Amino acid sequence: MTRMLKKSLESILSPKESEELISAFDQIGDIIIVRIPESLLSKKKIIGETLLDDVKIARSVFCQASAVEGDFRTRNLEIIAGEDNTETEYREFGCKFIVDVENAFFSPRLSTERDRIANMIQDGEIMTNMFAGVGMFSIIAAKKKKCTVYSLDINPIASKLCEKNIKLNKLAGQVISINGDATQIINEQLVDKSDRTLMLLPERSDEFLESAIRTTKNKGIIHYYSHIHADKKSDAGKLSEEHYLQVTPVKSEILGSKIVRPVGPRYYQTVVDVKIFK
Ligand SMILES: C[S@@+](CC[C@H](N)C(=O)[O-])C[C@H]1O[C@@H](n2cnc3c(N)ncnc32)[C@H](O)[C@@H]1O
Structure with a gap:
């Protein structure tokens, strides 16, 4: 190409x-x-x-x-x-999505990370996807395993597309699209609900960490995304782990970290996988 x-x-x-x-x-x-x-x-x-x-x-x-x-x-x-x-149909890992490339966040560059998360999830798990966009992570995970995913987003267009995508992939009841602010939805409906929480809004992870902890059960897993400057690419993961440990208010076991994608010169989007104890 x-x-x-x-x-x-x-x-x-x-x-x-x-x-x-x-x-x-x-x-x-x-x-x-x-x-x-x-x-x-x-x-x-x-x-x-x-x-x-x-x-x-x-x-x-x-x-x-x-x-x-x-x-x-x-x-x-x-x-x-x-x-x-700006609306089109996009396919990834055997799932179909209607996306609107201007009016709701979507990036094909996150597909490797979507596959990684889908491969970690276990049958029977409940996941809270706090910043779900049109439901990419939620639907790919739910197609692979018998899990339940709460798919939250504040953008009404993203939530509507997520509902369409749930129907398109025959996942009604397994993926639940909820429109609104993640903190408010968690406080009202999802306290201590999830085995796994995804927080893919890397610029604002610290602001939402308490809500992520609130929705996650004791010994549950949080995937904490952030943007980090690193002179050496190989340091980016470790630096994000250190940052997480500085900001988290709960006892945490780091399970791993990695670069998701570069976002600028010596600037990376990373993910830290952590098990939390409440
Ligand atoms: C980086 S995108 C998420 C990408 C998505 N996980 C995917 O794979 O396409 C961040 C999303 O967070 C949503 N968002 C921003 N603030 C929010 C909030 N307070 N509560 C819920 N969603 C929010 C945005 O509308 C946007 O769709």
């Missing part, structure tokens, strides 16, 4: 320019999203048309017009070629 794209862009971009463009390129179902650097903005229409022509299944090409931002972790997209529709 990458080689084919480079070939198509050869006539309009220099090799360095096309390299840069392709590293910032996502294909989600029949939608392509590119981040176009300032220096290439004057060529955005031709870039869009070229991609649309060459990627056979593409229906729309969008250019990312803002960073992922705000409470809903969404981004503004500008149509540069094809149909202006």
